[in-house]
Amino acid sequence: MPIFLNSLSLRLRAYYTLTGKVEILEEGLRLSKQALTATPVTSPTFPALAGNRASLLSLHYSLTGQVTTLEDAIQLSQEALRYTPIGDQKRPKFYHYLSVFLCMYYDRTSEMASLSEAIRLSREAYAGTSDGSPAKADYSACLADCLFSRYRRINNLSDLKEAIATALISTIKAPSEHPRLPGMLDTLASCLMSRYDRNRKMADIDEAINIGQRVLDTTHTGIIYREGWISNQIVRLRTRYLIAMEGPELDQAIRLGSKTIALPITDTHRRAYVLFNLGVCQAVRGDKNALVSFNSAWNLPDVAPLLRVAAAGKCLTLLYAAGRHEEGMKLGFEILNLLPSVHTPSLQQGDEQEVMSTFAGIASELCALCIEKEEPEAALQSLEQGRAVIIGQLLSDSKDVPQLSKDRPDLAQRYEALTREVGAPTSSLTTLMRSNAVKRRRSEAMKALNDCLREIRDIAGYERFLLPLEQAEMHQCVDNGVVVVVNVTNMRSDAILLTAKDVRSLPLPDMSISKVKEWTGRDWKMKKRSEWQRTNHDFSKYLAWLWDVCVKHVVHAIENIHAPSPHSRPKVWWIGAGYANSMPLHAAGMHNGKSKDNAYDRLISSYTPSIKALAYARKQASCAMESRDTDCMLIATMPSTPKSLDEKKKPNDLPGVVHEAAEIVRVAGSNIMATVANGPSVEQILTALPTCRIAHFACHGTSDVTDPSNSSVIMQRKADNGTLEQDRLTVHQISNLRTERAQIAYLSACSTAENKATKLQDEVLHVVSAFQVSGFPHVVGCLWPAGDEQCVRVATKFYSLVLSPEGDKINREPARALRDAVMSLRDEDAEMPLLWAQFVHYGW
Structure with missing residues (x-):
């Protein structure tokens, strides 16, 4: 009986993909559940039945957007793999299924661990299948999809090249009647579009449009994936039009999108993309219906939150232009209120930044709308709520939690245990191949974490625990x-x-x-x-x-x-x-x-990155001044820096840092314990920082364009072969430090206060802000590269002003001292501001 029920559900699945009739899918789900329930896990047929039900659940997710359904599909696929022996010829198929579902999960959550695992599984499926197998086309297509997703995330050219190659293989190996050939062709077209974005060769975009049109000409309305292909073709046509701002492509895109949204929805997620891309085309044309399209995408239920945010962000601009400022304000705060549901403790570092890049500019535009309505308080609140969110979370963890540990250690321990559980990196676990139990437990932990937060906020004095400033x-x-x-x-x-x-x-x-x-x-x-x-x-x-x-x-x-x-x-x-x-x-x-x-x-x-960061710096400054511990200073110097693997030549030597350190020691006097670390490792620095009053770095710095959490000051360490290699003290490492008596971090290094990541400018993530998070209330850094001579002179003057004559007391006004130090340099060469204006003070 289970075999018969499963066979029937397979036929219903195939029929649903052709017709899009919901009742057929639901019947297939019902039958597959009956078949699976009646089959023990030890049965040889269990993996096949679990895999079939997982496939049906993924279709149901595409229809409803309910992420728990997709999680169920992932769990069943993992069980199918678990009970399929190593070497069994069915394993590549289950690798493939799980890879597809994890890629879908990545599309929904931006969780990089899921995408990385999807790529690994796709490679396993592809490598484990003979060239003559009919499944080879499907597996190469899945690998192309995953690689293309990763390319769009991290912009690695090798991923794009491999995605194009594997997509082309899939279209060649798939027979003309293959049901998934249209999807394979669409992936190839999208890859070619991305190659056009890099090389601007018209042949790529024209071929992509032709392939996209072939996909639409050979498929019919009702196929559940078709709206995704339509959305992609709209983007291609719009891009082709924008090259010369003339031609029929924009009108073709608008007609295609308008015709599609008039039909019944077969997939809410893909419909949202059609609405969004149609809205972009309409906005280019100046069509007032653009606002309707974006608003419809925002209001679709169970759509990925980040897509809804992107659509709503477009609405803000159009509402402002239409003079509908009050409506724009209301929508803007609705967008920001969505932030806690997507920026959660379960996000890993890279995923967190990807999420926040979607919100880029929203708070600033909402601020403008509030000012237009003459509500400056609301404008300020919008910026505090929607900017520097990652920094704000780090500050909350470093400020609020330690105080809770003193007052209510039981609640603090429970809170920290739950945050560790929901934040555990899945990439470091083997659970993706075991079962979905860990992810389910993490969901349960998130609910328990929310309950814990409510309990904490019920305590007098903790009403604002981890919340923005009032x-x-x-x-x-x-x-x-x-x-x-x-x-x-x-x-x-x-x-x-x-x-x-x-x-x-x-x-x-x-x-x-x-x-x-x-x-x-x-x-x-x-x-x-x-x-x-x-x-x-x-x-x-x-x-x-x-x-x-x-x-x-x-x-x-x-x-x-x-x-x-x-x-x-x-x-x-x-x-x-x-x-x-x-x-x-x-x-x-x-x-x-x-x-x-x-x-x-x-x-x-x-x-200051935010007012919340300023409040934290003020509190840290007060605590540090009350401390009676002996003053000590760490001076880290790097007169010579090794070449990194991705550099053509080693960084310039900095002979002036030795003189800089000597001058600082001289100015500091004998009553402050100054330790000079020449060429230290990151491990040595991390060990010394928690006990420092002052930390001074005279070295090279880097600002990472794609991932500001990897921006760093450059140290060195001994490699296994005994040679020296670069050792980078990153934003991520610094922000995880906790210092209690620190007062000044002086970063006499290039670009330490610079964030080159355009999509994350609102997050103010750089080396200087990381030292603020770690507990230094005063941080000096540079907005752009600084000359060796200028660094020595400004640092020497700064310390002569910021330290009292006795040398054992730190002045309360480092900002004034830095201003005076820079002024002395400026007065000598006022016409060369790029030599002296880069020095900035962050903090209290």
Whole structure:
């Protein structure tokens, strides 16, 4: 009987893929469940029955978008593999099934571990099947899909090349009547589109469009995958049109999408993609229906949250343009309220960054909408809720949890145990090949974690445990200064001023988005000495423009709040939001002659990733000052740095760091214990940092373009063969440190306050912010590469000012000391700002 029921469910599955009739799929699921329930796991037929039911469940997931259904499919596929003996000819098929479902799970969750395992399983299936097998086409197609997904995530060219090769193999090996040939062709077309994006060869995009049209011509309405193929073809046609901004392709794309959405939904997830890509085409055309399309995608139930966010983000721009600001505000906060459901403790580092990249720009645009409605408090809240989220989570874990451990160790232990469980990296476990029990347990742990958080927040004094700051808490952060948020979007540009008493907005109508993009898009690196003068001349123009359109107005507003005096300048913490995130606001102004029209002469400038980060720095500064432990300083120097494997030549030597260390030791005096570590390893640094008051790094630094959590300062270690190799102290490692008496981290290294990852600019992830998270309330870093001589002079002057004459006491105003140190350099060569304006202070 089970064999008969299974056979019938297989026929129903095939019939459903042709007709899309839901009742047929549901009957197939019912029969497959009966067959599986009646079959013991020891039966030779159990793997086949489990695999068939898993396939039906995946189809049901495609229809409903319910992720628990997909998790059930994954679990059954794992059981099918578990009970199939090694060497059995059926194992490649079960490898294939599980790979497909894990790839689908990755599409839904962005969990990189699932995709990596899917690729491994696909290779197993492909390698374990003979070239003459009819299944070879399916397995090569699955491998192509997985590799292409990874290419889109990490942009590795080798993945794209292999994806194209394996996709081509699948289309060649599949007979013309193969039911999955259209999907294979669509994958090949998408791969060719990505190759066009890299090489701009028209042959690739034209071939991709022709293949996509062949797919649609040979399939009929009702096939559940067809809407995905239509969505991809819409993108190809739109891209082809945008090359010359003429031709019939855009109209063809709009007609194709409009015709599709008029039909009954066969797959909610794929329908959402059709709506989104149709909306993009309509927006290009200026069609008001674009808003309808994006809004429909946002409102579809059980669609991947990140796709809904992308659609809603498009809505915000259109609602602003239509003057529907209140509706835009409401939608914007709905988007941000979705954030906790996708940015959870279960995310690994890379997955976390991928999730947050989808939210990029949402908070800034919502801020602009709030300002338009004259609600600056709401504008500030939107930025705190939707920016620097990863940093905020790290700060919460380092601030709130230790206090809970003192007051309620039982709850703290339960919270930490649950966060470890839901955050355990699946890639390090063998559970993906065992069963889905671990993932189910992690889901249960997430529910238990939420219950634990509710219990903690019921305790007096813990009502805001791990939550954003309330308005009153924000005001308390700035009792001695002003937080200035400069928010630049395609909608408008504004400054928001937070003082101890109020929040006010300052429109910046002359700060046009076109000029902002022009200035921030320039490459300011001084490559050839012969170009230094011209590059600095242009950069001086940039600083003067930034003063005229923005900082000048902010200074005037602040001076109306805090009357300036010759001996006391207002303290400002800058936050750049939107397109202003990388602007050198602290250096804006005229730096020629005796002009005082610049930020250095009028303000004491610092930066902070967020107001929450500022509150944390303030608390850490207070705790450090109360500590009576002996002051000690770590000075790490790297006069010579080994070449890394991916570098053509070794980094430039830094002979000045030896002199820099000697000068710092001289200035520090005999009453502060200064330890100079020449050429240390990361392990040595991590061991020493928790006991330091001051940590000074004189070395090379890197800013990772694709993954800012891998940005680093470069140390060295001995390789197994005895040679020296690079050893990188990364953002991830630093942010996991916890220091209690630390006060100053000084990073005399290139680009330590720079984040080159465009999609993650709102997250303010760099080496400087990592040291803030680890507990240093004052961090000095560089926005761009700094010269050896300038590093020595600024550091020496800084320590002579920040340390008291006795040498055993740390001054409370490192920001002022840095400003004065840079001013001494600036006054000697004001026309070369790229040599001195890169030094910035973060923190309290």
